[in-house]
Amino acid sequence: MTMNAAGGRRRPPTIHDVAREAGVSRGTVSRVLNGGHYVSPAAQEAVNAAIRRTGYVVNRHARSLITGRSDSIGFLLTEPQERFFEDPNFNVLLRGCTQALAAHDVPLLLMLAGTGDERRRIARYITAGHVDGVLLVSSHSGDPVAEQLRAAGVPLVACGKPIGLGSKVSYVAADDRDGARDMVRHLLSLGRRRVGMVTGPLDTPGGVERLAGYREVIADAGLEFDERLVVPGDYSRASGEAGAERLLAQAPEVDAVFVASDLMAQGVLAALQRAGRRVPQDVAVGGFDDSPAALASSPQLTTIRQPWDRISTEMVRVLLAQIGGEAPAAVILPTELVKREST
Amino acid sequence: MTMNAAGGRRRPPTIHDVAREAGVSRGTVSRVLNGGHYVSPAAQEAVNAAIRRTGYVVNRHARSLITGRSDSIGFLLTEPQERFFEDPNFNVLLRGCTQALAAHDVPLLLMLAGTGDERRRIARYITAGHVDGVLLVSSHSGDPVAEQLRAAGVPLVACGKPIGLGSKVSYVAADDRDGARDMVRHLLSLGRRRVGMVTGPLDTPGGVERLAGYREVIADAGLEFDERLVVPGDYSRASGEAGAERLLAQAPEVDAVFVASDLMAQGVLAALQRAGRRVPQDVAVGGFDDSPAALASSPQLTTIRQPWDRISTEMVRVLLAQIGGEAPAAVILPTELVKREST
DNA sequence: TTCTCTACTGTGAACGCTCACAGAAGCATG
């Protein structure tokens, strides 16, 4: 147990070793490590060479102990676990954030809060200062963890506009309403006049906004809003399937459907197929997200692309800025209509 | 910047504060924190009360600095990113590991190594000792990162038997061969005699083993192995679709297909449907994984359940044991046949 | 009583780093 255990690792070089190797003091090495201000080019070079020779890597624990920063951030998901399993958008977002953070050399701690116990544990962990900030995915309203973190003054950036939190919390979101408008306009431009909708959950901002966009365009086109054409969903595939069935029963004359997520749209496609409706000939179907599911389905889905790359990049940028002392910010990014086979 | 910045957080209580509050010394508090051996019940109680009163949470950085442990582990995914986006199994595994680690109060760092640069950065990060061990998902052979970590003596547990790494690396895997045998036996028991297969990638142990199980049962049943009935896949949905098309072209008399993953099976279902074959009447289809995709497809897939809960739990258990000094171990877990609509 | 053993407690040092401060050197200005 002392010295090197079987197959053990040698004691890694410290800033001291580098200093000795470079013929300078600890302070100088530290300055080089932290931006190199007030360091002569000669010393700069000597230190860098010594770092390369020794294979030195900074000990983040020692650094954190004194700076009070942890130099790591948390990715907190408080969605119910089913959505996490089912929805590839989370993976895309997660990957984007990981990459964006990697560029800043900041590790990402994954925190999945399903049960209440987990929530409490994670909240304690975060408020104890073990992460400098939190990327939050929690679209439903009234999330107690989010509120607790906000109250504790933890830098926070939400994905999508959070409902119920004060306006003081940063968020990055796609322009849901505008995307919905684009899609419904597109469906109308195909000559469809009985355009239905399967909504997202209406306790989420995305769900509300996409429905609002639909209503606006229907009204602008001089069409009457028909309640029978709008059925509720919860973003899950199953709810899309059920929604389409209900839609067909309530309003069999429907000739197009705007579905508030690709995952639900998959369910809609399945239900339409079962009912013998051809897509897009009989019913045109438009999704939302441009998730991998949109390409995997057949026919491939026309959909609204959410700029996930930019969303993740912006979330990280805003969070790091906030950690650096800047004020909270809201960023809304444009969406894009992607035409494929289903319309 | 000194004292409390605007809206800032107060300096959290230290072990010192707790000691003073409890009327004992730092050492005693530390002992309570680390298991409570050689501490009188009275002191024990006083310390716990003081911790509760002060809201003390241990400073992990200070602890890590002296112990040399980071008390965190990495979840490293070196799969190509497409699979990560597409395959819900990763999410299930990730969630399982997160939960299992949470029970030990160990945070999980997510590391996604797509490009070569990312690989190098992550390898350096890990070998620098910033995590105590690594949960590895990298099913393809010849993974340079994995080999590097093994060589550096980093505790490592792979998900699935790693090809090409020395036998010194721990792994946890489902019994792929046995699962395949069960499925093919099941298909034969339905009276099918022209049983095809879409394999997984044959540079992965899972791919190899599932094919081996198929061959064994075909042979045991006194049937002849027919090359035309076996087509290669790579676990992706698209490859399942292509595989089924090829299978129908090569051996139109096929009356059952064992597909090496549920995701591919979704593709197979789509291709069969397009070709006008009814499932299961004309062709029975069996998948592998019991991923969420199996329930989402229609008809719902008969499949082989991989015990993901136990896999993740065991991975964490083995890894922690190894960090604690135990020798590497291999764990193979039984699978289970789940009958649904597709057979 | 005296000694030994066990159960428990306190104290200094150290982990590797950053930060504030004190100084040194070079150069221009009075």
Next chain:
DNA sequence: CATGCTTCTGTGAGCGTTCACAGTAGAGAA
């Protein structure tokens, strides 16, 4: 030649913990 300024460098202290060690108190044995 003193003075100030700028640029650079080294040093000591300290971040919050654990660990090894030294010690104390009480119980039981000699």
